[in-house]
Amino acid sequence: MGIAKTVEPSRRAFTGVLAGALVVMAGPGAARPADAAGAQRIVVLDAGIAGYAFALEAPVVAADPRFPDARINRRTGFPPLWNRQAAARKAVALPAGADGVDLAAIRAAEPDLIIAGGRNPGGLASAGRAADLTAIAPTLVVPADLPGWREELAFVADLLGRTDKVPALIAAFEARAAQVAGKIALPEGETALLQANAGGIHEDPFAISPTSGLGRTLAGLGFRLFDAASRVQGGTLDADGRVPVPLAAVLEVFTAPNLIMVSNGPVSMGQLCCDPGFRQLEAVISYRRWELDESAIRPDYLAALRLLDMVESAFARKG
Incomplete structure (x- = not known):
């Protein structure tokens, strides 16, 4: 044929x-x-x-x-x-x-x-x-x-x-986002966004820009985001709004008091926090760090709804 x-x-x-x-x-x-x-x-x-x-x-x-x-x-x-x-x-x-x-x-x-x-x-x-x-x-x-x-x-x-179905899907997301925003406890101060490197904790991690899909969603929920990506000299955002950060520059780039780390393949927050190159970060020392899974980086519609669930769970208001 x-x-x-x-x-x-x-x-x-x-x-x-x-x-x-x-x-x-x-x-x-x-x-x-x-x-x-x-x-x-x-x-x-x-x-x-x-x-x-x-x-x-x-x-x-x-x-x-x-x-x-x-x-x-x-x-x-x-x-x-x-x-x-x-x-x-x-x-x-x-x-x-x-x-x-x-x-x-x-x-x-x-x-x-x-x-x-x-x-x-x-x-x-x-x-x-x-x-x-x-x-x-x-x-x-x-x-x-x-x-x-x-x-x-x-x-x-x-x-x-099927454009007739889009408004209801958008409305469902917005309603869920409003619900989550009303139930979470936001961190005090700015929050940096980091993604581990799937190659391991000894490979350059990524700084995630506030203009990324993840950043825009978090900002919409009320988070104050620290632009760690802009602190990387000569860095250029990739399609997911990320910039590689040389390991030697980690302490200079991620200086915010709070840190959201996005896992990547086998690399988790627990592994990262045990590494000497990361455990000196202020957010790690003070236990002001949270983890989201890899689907948060550039979510599709269903992953964006899952992102709201993850944020609600990670930042649940106590009491």
Whole structure:
């Protein structure tokens, strides 16, 4: 089967989506919808994009379950973030395949639409496989550089013709955020944001900017954030709003009285605080440090809701 030409999506289904999206529609076979809004069997190759599709109640039949933190429900094969939604839809967790994309498993799901691209392992692996994927079903490749979960939610909703569901999802997040803000005890003074290096405590950690997705969420909850990222000489923010911090500069960069540390792979707060390079930090010495898991760094919609749960638990008001 050959690859059909790239086509312009309809304005009804894709208004505002074309910026950065590669839209590939494929060829012969059983009736395949020319409009993604009519798809009934969707395969999603990025775990974060799958979360949006499940939140939008799209008919997802199979999805790649891989997030960077590799957390998986062993019984179902789904990540905790959307385990319940995927199980309810009787979706299938796609295997990774030898090169990150299992074409046979995708074909077996009999999709009438494939969504590739995104910024998680499966999405990154699939972004360059449009030629193979479009031979199976019409394929849309989502860019990995959308600025935050609100933009990604709007993008995917537009893609699937489900923009009517976005206001309720946003309202649910805002209501939960207001609830959490009213229940937590905020630290006194500024709080720095640090992420460990997945390579270990002896590798350069990251300073997280207040302008990151995590920073914006915390600021919205009332946290006063210390801009540790701006203290790194010559530092440039990556797509997640982080800057590597040379180990020798840790004590000069993270000088705030409070510290939120985001885990990264196997590296936890406990390991970091036992290391001589970190345990001299004021926030560590005074036990004014808290930990969030890796999903907090650049959350999708479901991870943003989980972030609120984590903050509520970590900063619970006593008494």
